Amino acid sequence: MSALAAMAPAGMRRTLAELRAQQRRSGAEGVALLWLTLLGIVLAVLIVLQPTRVPLNSLLVPLIVGSLVLGPRVLPWFVVLLMTMLVVAVLLRHGEITPLTQASIAIEFLLGLLVLLVSFRRSRLGVAGFMGESMFVDLRDRILNQGGIPRLPEGWHAESSLASAGGTLFAGDFVVASNPTPDRLDVVVVDVSGKGEQAGTRALLLSGAFGGMLSALPPDGFLPAANAYLLRQGWEEGFATAVHLTVRFDTGAFEVRTAGHPPAVQRTAGDGRWKVLASEGPLLGLIEGADFTAATGTLRPGDAVLLYTDGMVEEPRRDIDLGIDRLLGEAEQLLRGDFHGAARRLVDALGSKDDDRAMVVVTRSVA
Secondary structure, eight states: OHHHHHEEEEEHHHHHHHHHHHHHHHHHHHHHHHHHHHHHHHHHHHHHOOTTOGGGGGGHHHHHHHHHHOOOHHHHHHHOOOOOOHHHHHSSSOOOOOHHHHHHHHHHHHHHHHHHHHHHHTTTTTTOOOHHHHHHHHHHHHHHHHHHHHOOOEEEEEEEEOOOOOSSSOOEEEEEOSSSSSSEEEEEEESSSSSSHHHHHHHHHHHHHHHHHOOOOOOGHHHHHHHHHHHHOOOOOOOOOEEEEEEEEOOOEEEEEEEEEOOOEEEEETTEEEEEOOOOOOOTTTTTTHHHOOOEOOOOOEEEEEEEOOGGOOOOTTTTHHHHHHHHHHHHHHHHHTOOOOHHHHHHHHHHHHHHHSEEEEEEOOO
């Protein structure tokens, strides 16, 4: 079998590996079900024989463990089995059924009902508790990896930082970066409608799609393609904003395009001033055939460009222009002469903790 697998094409080998992994998971679930059933039987017997030492609530142990390790196809039957054991144990146990006993039974049935409801919701996903959580963690890590800045040539530096609303692990802001040709860097900062976990699922989908587009399309084709992609999704709340930076390493020439997004800002080393790079374009996902105009310029040694989401500059009862002014003032103080760690420092210092925040810093070193 191993020899045949080695001779198979790469796609077939991946399929065989996935089948083997699925078989291992099924086998592990069967073993877990067996041991949990045996534990339930033992506890039920002890409840009947030793009612003063083993409480009725002891059956909560296999119930809770089962809710974590059993899949949605098996878990409902296991819950029914445990509730049946509980009823039988109560009927066979000596002594009267006191109000305390009735309360214990009611609590166990209530928890069993909650586990069943959770199981029915998981059946839409098709994975057990730990497995589902690990899958979402993997997807979250893929978003972060997608936003990883590729290795840049000597004399160039770029970094990004993300923070989600309320400190949750999923955010509606994400970064996608690509090095489609050796002499060019493309970076996109996207803000999906909604916040935190509410926007996280859409961000998961869009980050993968936008990553493929960014590598395959010319700079002026990315935002129109992203806009068309969002329109095809048909989401009720499916709009997003984005800012797209393209910079050439040989000349330092850059282009910035925005789609309903706060403008990028540039610092020129010659005079130490910051300026807003004004570009125009509508929100992604609202208007068919939208046009996106570019702001152009040149990054010279010592210059820097900042890309960010509205969570960095917007706060209740404050105009966004005031937020941008505060961002520039904070950047001038925090980043004077040293742009390493700049993205993280700015995210930590600015913006609302109740909003998703993203920051990208691209700099050209002094020759």
